[in-house]
Amino acid sequence: MPLPSLSRTLVVMPAFNEADSVADVVREVVEAVPQAHVLVVDDGSRDDTTELARAAGASVARLPFNLGVGGAMRTGFRYAVSKGFDAVVQVDADGQHDPAEIATLVDGLAAADLVLGARFAGVGDYRTSGPRRWAMVVLSRVLSRLTRTRLTDTTSGFRASGPRAIRLFAEHYPAEYLGDTIETLVIASRSGLTISQVPVHMRVRSGGVPSHRPVKSAIYLARAGLALIFALTRPRSSHASEGVR
Amino acid sequence: MSTASYILGIVSALLVLAVVVELLRRGRLRERHAVWWMLAGLLALVAAVFPATLTWAARLVGVQVPTNLVFFASTAILFFVALQSSSELTVLEKRVRTLAEQSALLELRIRELEDRKKKASGS
Numbered sequence: 001m002p003l004p005s006l007s008r009t010l011v012v013m014p015a016f017n018e019a020d021s022v023a024d025v026v027r028e029v030v031e032a033v034p035q036a037h038v039l040v041v042d043d044g045s046r047d048d049t050t051e052l053a054r055a056a057g058a059s060v061a062r063l064p065f066n067l068g069v070g071g072a073m074r075t076g077f078r079y080a081v082s083k084g085f086d087a088v089v090q091v092d093a094d095g096q097h098d099p100a101e102i103a104t105l106v107d108g109l110a111a112a113d114l115v116l117g118a119r120f121a122g123v124g125d126y127r128t129s130g131p132r133r134w135a136m137v138v139l140s141r142v143l144s145r146l147t148r149t150r151l152t153d154t155t156s157g158f159r160a161s162g163p164r165a166i167r168l169f170a171e172h173y174p175a176e177y178l179g180d181t182i183e184t185l186v187i188a189s190r191s192g193l194t195i196s197q198v199p200v201h202m203r204v205r206s207g208g209v210p211s212h213r214p215v216k217s218a219i220y221l222a223r224a225g226l227a228l229i230f231a232l233t234r235p236r237s238s239h240a241s242e243g244v245r
Numbered sequence: 246m247s248t249a250s251y252i253l254g255i256v257s258a259l260l261v262l263a264v265v266v267e268l269l270r271r272g273r274l275r276e277r278h279a280v281w282w283m284l285a286g287l288l289a290l291v292a293a294v295f296p297a298t299l300t301w302a303a304r305l306v307g308v309q310v311p312t313n314l315v316f317f318a319s320t321a322i323l324f325f326v327a328l329q330s331s332s333e334l335t336v337l338e339k340r341v342r343t344l345a346e347q348s349a350l351l352e353l354r355i356r357e358l359e360d361r362k363k364k365a366s367g368s
Binding site for chain 2: 041059060061062063064065067071074075078079082175
């Protein structure tokens with residue numbers, strides 16, 4: 001696989017009411033990878049996310065109402081298809097992904113169709129505990145077997161997609177909660193795409209706090225499990241048949 | 246069974262059928278959604294006009310009290326109607342999502358074209 005160049009790379013940033021951080025993150029991305037194009041998908045925000053992102057130099061697609069990360073990402077993939085980008089990198093608008101590592105993810109596309117930025121792979125000090133941690137471990141085991149590669153952080157939203165993955169995801173990108181992270185891996189591996197991971201640093205979110213409350217963790221675990229079961233039992237015909245060439 | 250309750254049964258069954266047919270006629274209900282309601286109305290009408298059929302059907306499937314068969318059939322039909330509605334809702338949500346994405350992309354494309362035009366006429 002030829003290495004996609006950064007100038008053919010689209011950085012997609014789903015943003016829902018991220019006025020506090022979106023402008024800074026866009027500027028940081030532009031600084032880190034000036035050749036890449038930045039698309040902020042405003043997922044029905046009620047604040048100034050669109051205006052601030054535009055002023056910071058990003059293209060902005062504004063969804064009329066909130067669709068969730070899955071809807072925002074598919075919008076990004078469709079934009080990438082229509083403009084002919086060779087790589088799409090998803091970056092969160094809350095600043096927890098380090099734009100300096102976008103280039104690392106894109107480099108990974110030389111050997112795989114989908115590259116995940118993994119938070120537990122030895123770099124950085126991102127930690128989580130309790131049921132949420134167990135859920136992530138179980139998910140990683142199951143998905144590693146399925147995709148025949150070692151994945152340690154399957155719910156990472158920091159990921160890069162190559163040309164084949166872009167074509168697939170422009171058609172099939174689940175909108176359900178957690179579908180955007182877990183189910184996309186199942187869809188990709190069933191469609192014959194190769195998946196790999198690279199270790200990345202993760203920063204503390206500048207907006208919002210990650211949840212560590214036990215009830216929330218339990219709900220997260222249940223939903224993650226359900227998402228995985230449905231993804232695995234979904235009829236293949238719905239995506240695998242229209243093969244990605 | 247008193248004459249009053251006999252008539253009440255027939256009138257309510259006819260009312261259900263009349264409402265369904267009227268909605269269909271005005272185009273407020275599509276055929277495939279109306280099937281279950283029609284079925285319910287017709288069954289109710291038959292059972293109301295000939296209560297003997299209900300007793301016969303109850304004995305056939307081994308239900309002791311014929312009224313219980315009515316409850317069972319009503320619940321089953323309502324269950325399927327609700328399930329079908331949920332499923333249709335899912336299809337609609339999927340379409341709405343696609344339209345929303347498309348509208349966002351078209352809006353962005355218009356903006357890009359306008360910007361390009363402005364730049365071209367400005368310089």
